[in-house]
Amino acid sequence: MAKPVSQRGFARERVIEAALSLFAERGVNGTSLQMIADHLGVRKAAIYYQFHTKDDIVLAVVRPVFDDMARLVRIAESITSAESRRDATISGFVELAVRHRRIGSLFYGDPAVISLVRSHQEFEDITDSLRELLIGATHDVGTRVAITMITAGVFGSTAEPHLQDISDVDLHRFLLDCAQNLLRAPQSAATPSG
Amino acid sequence: MAKPVSQRGFARERVIEAALSLFAERGVNGTSLQMIADHLGVRKAAIYYQFHTKDDIVLAVVRPVFDDMARLVRIAESITSAESRRDATISGFVELAVRHRRIGSLFYGDPAVISLVRSHQEFEDITDSLRELLIGATHDVGTRVAITMITAGVFGSTAEPHLQDISDVDLHRFLLDCAQNLLRAPQSAATPSG
Structure with missing residues (x-):
């Protein structure tokens, strides 16, 4: 389902939305940056470009x-x-x-x-x-x-x-x-x- | 102020009460078994005799x-x-x-x-x-x-x-x-x- 996307331009909003789904399903502790990347069908570097840590993602979510x-x-x-x-x-x-x-x-x-x-x-x-x-x-x-x-x-x-x-x-x-x-x-x- | 007490007979209730005071003051994360022992003027072994971990104390408190x-x-x-x-x-x-x-x-x-x-x-x-x-x-x-x-x-x-x-x-x-x-x-x- 995942289509190739430019690493740099990968939308923050999609990362946040994917994180919210995974957090709801597995809790914050049970979710890794790798899982978020997998969920979106991108490489972890694409996530890192926007967010340096999982805490950064949690803060963006709230x-x-x-x-x-x-x-x-x-x-x-x-x-x-x-x-x-x-x-x-x-x-x-x-x-x-x-x-x-x-x-x-x-x-x-x-x-x-x-x-x-x-x-x-x-x-x-x-x-x-x-x-x-x-x-x-x-x-x-x-x-x-x-x-x-x-x-x-x-x-x-x-x-x-x-x-x-x-x-x-x-x-x-x-x-x-x-x-x-x-x-x-x-x-x-x-x-x-x- | 602390008077010597028998290590074994040291009352659970006093440990729990001391823990509750320290937890309220410094949070659970900020409180160690050693601090609880110091607060009561006993050696840490006296606490260990009743409670093996800090989690055990928290559970006894609640x-x-x-x-x-x-x-x-x-x-x-x-x-x-x-x-x-x-x-x-x-x-x-x-x-x-x-x-x-x-x-x-x-x-x-x-x-x-x-x-x-x-x-x-x-x-x-x-x-x-x-x-x-x-x-x-x-x-x-x-x-x-x-x-x-x-x-x-x-x-x-x-x-x-x-x-x-x-x-x-x-x-x-x-x-x-x-x-x-x-x-x-x-x-x-x-x-x-x-």
């Missing part, structure tokens, strides 16, 4: 998620009303988590990916900005907990193997429902237990 | 969480009403997640811990039984998503460094509120988008 997060941060930061800003951030977050669902599963399946990403300051900075937008000046404990439930829950759900049969459209709709329920609910000042 | 999960599964399985069973499971899950919060943070901080735990079938089996109890015979997509939001959200929140200032009592109360909101909410058959 980059679009962080690019979208950075874009969401810029858009949300331009909204002046605090409430609209938070709503827009949450709805944008749900949207991008579902759209990048395959990449989210990668994090779930391969804890090494989490370590690698966390070791990159630029990605940590984007995550921090997003958290800042969501929590904002809120000191209310109930709201902080609800927002953490949303971010951890949405990300966890998109990555959950047992939900993989649910379509993107349905997953998006139900996650957004969940997020809205969590924010809308009166933050219990109730049960002031002793 | 075991109480799974023991409590197994206990919760046994209790919940004896409840005949499906709704009460699920409510009891969720409330027990929130309780144990908060009680073992320090251990949860370990998972968050050290993806290697996740890999290690997942490679142990007995732990996977307990997790599966718990999921089975929560999802049960539910095929309703909205409910499945809401339950995944709860488990991923609760676990993620107990492990979240930015919520570490919140007391156990408050965290428990607000997480339970969130879980109840998610289950109580009408699962949107709404917005049958085109």
